[in-house]
Amino acid sequence: MSTIKDIARHAGVSAATVSNVINETRYVSPELRDRVMAAVSELEYRPNAVAKSLRKKRTSTIGLIAPDNSNPFFAEVAKGVEDAGFRAGVSVILCNSDSSFDRECSYLQLLSDKQVDGIIFIATTPEIDHLTRLIDPRLPMVVFYRQSDRLMTDSLVVDNFGGGYLATQHLIELGHRHIACVAPASTNSPSSLRVSGYRQAMEDAGLAVEDELLFRGDNRFSGGRDGARHLLAGTRRFTALFAGNDVMAVGAIREFRDQGIDVPRDVSVAGFDGIALGEVTIPALTTIVQPRYDAGHRAFGLLYQRIEEGYNGPPRHESLGIELVVRESTMPLAQSQKESK
Amino acid sequence: MSTIKDIARHAGVSAATVSNVINETRYVSPELRDRVMAAVSELEYRPNAVAKSLRKKRTSTIGLIAPDNSNPFFAEVAKGVEDAGFRAGVSVILCNSDSSFDRECSYLQLLSDKQVDGIIFIATTPEIDHLTRLIDPRLPMVVFYRQSDRLMTDSLVVDNFGGGYLATQHLIELGHRHIACVAPASTNSPSSLRVSGYRQAMEDAGLAVEDELLFRGDNRFSGGRDGARHLLAGTRRFTALFAGNDVMAVGAIREFRDQGIDVPRDVSVAGFDGIALGEVTIPALTTIVQPRYDAGHRAFGLLYQRIEEGYNGPPRHESLGIELVVRESTMPLAQSQKESK
């Protein structure tokens, strides 16, 4: 691998000149420019990005910390980030936290040590203030779902409470009275806010939230299955289910089916997230759609403004729009159900 | 941010000594060690990984190039890579090629410029020999699904042909005679080998492969839908479908349903990949399961042996086991179907 010095020697110019023609950073006479270019292609020179980073204190790399890239929701967000990054010439380091506080810490440190230009952080632990204290506060960071006044980071939030409310309200309007809920076990704000929205909608409609109908599991297909199994094993009847996210909704629907319960005929199920998968499952999922790909894009944009465009103002808190999309997994409470339960 | 020199000064030792205590790279007397440690924690010193990389010619970073991280199959492989990397202290740069040759090139260059220690490449373009010529052949690389003698890279392959054969044979054994096929449009070897396996199984059973029953679309839910729509619009009857991958299978099942065709009653569908999703769809997917997470792990392992463990031998070509898992989306050809078609 040839270095800038090899090119300089080969072209009979100084290293500075080589650098200047490559980066178009100051005028270089046509003759020299040509000689440099020739040397560059002859020796197949490629600038060493590590050296450049050390010198410029800029790596053109950001980190993306998310719980689990194999969950379609995070995968779709990640794709938005990667895509925006690619266009802007910045690469993204993929970090799965596995919803573990320790792993979040490790990655935060690692990224900071690697001198990334910024971090996109989909946090799952509540102690986020502690986390950010781990790293230089000047390191640009955009956090999903958390907004803290003590935190000087930008954030991208979604109205989780409103979404939970909306989904539950939809179920209530369909005539359901006994509505169960499954949500991620983590006490992280996104899912608990969704559950709060569920509670509020129930309360506003004068319906009781029965503890037995509230299940917390892990944020995967299996979590949804566990929830459904648990609910079915309980003594309380229900005709509808609000799942804290689509993946759990799909898992729950499957478990219902395995136990002879049809969705939506016997139980209506509403999810949250709007992952692509929800459009093709049978039944297609009624859910609160949030823009995943676009969220990734916007998160990157926020970061980029600080990294490249010199924005240095106060933290910004943008919010993502959500929308109730009614598909096949919910339906009006049937007369037969009303009578039997 | 303090540097190693700050620590050295603060502890009254040389930079070399600081480096040596931090990296435990040679014996340092307890006194000095303590002083260094004290300075490190007082100044909250963190070594700059970029500087270290420049010096050591090692970045502890690898690149992962895959078509699309939001496709569950690649997502699950990526997770395996990331997880193995995390444990070994190497970070992974996420690169979506979007199945575009240009983008594969860009990323290969980028990664190489960034001095990554290795690349895991899930290639989708046939011109892979050209691609690898873009970068230093000494850069460790493990390629998925391609095995080229001209290529000096390690590879991880799966018996795509055998899998396609197996899935089709399963359909044939169920009594199906008119078996359609949808597969990714790319002429990349994985999917075309799967289709070849399908063809061979048909031929071995004395069945005709009808061109009209072969559809190529994109490797997403929508590709599967397109395939189903196309097949249904055609004049040829079919009672079963082999989909080149699970995502297309799920899309196809959904489209069938939208057009009043029930799977598996009216049409049996078999997929390929074994993504987690296939266990929870309704109907659950009959498919050729390949180890996704484990594949990522193993790919990383191969790379790591070259990066860290000094392996410098000839290219290795490992293969991943596959398995036919029969679930709900396939069933014996019903008498009624036999008569009507």
Add this chain to the structure above:
DNA sequence: CTGTTAGCGCTTTCAA
């Protein structure tokens, strides 16, 4: 046992 020195490959003053 530890410190000095050189240098990884690049960019950026500064000087000409």
Add this chain to the structure above:
DNA sequence: TTGAAAGCGCTAACAG
């Protein structure tokens, strides 16, 4: 309009 020189923060000879 260009070159020389310094230096980003670290590690690895080499000396002592």
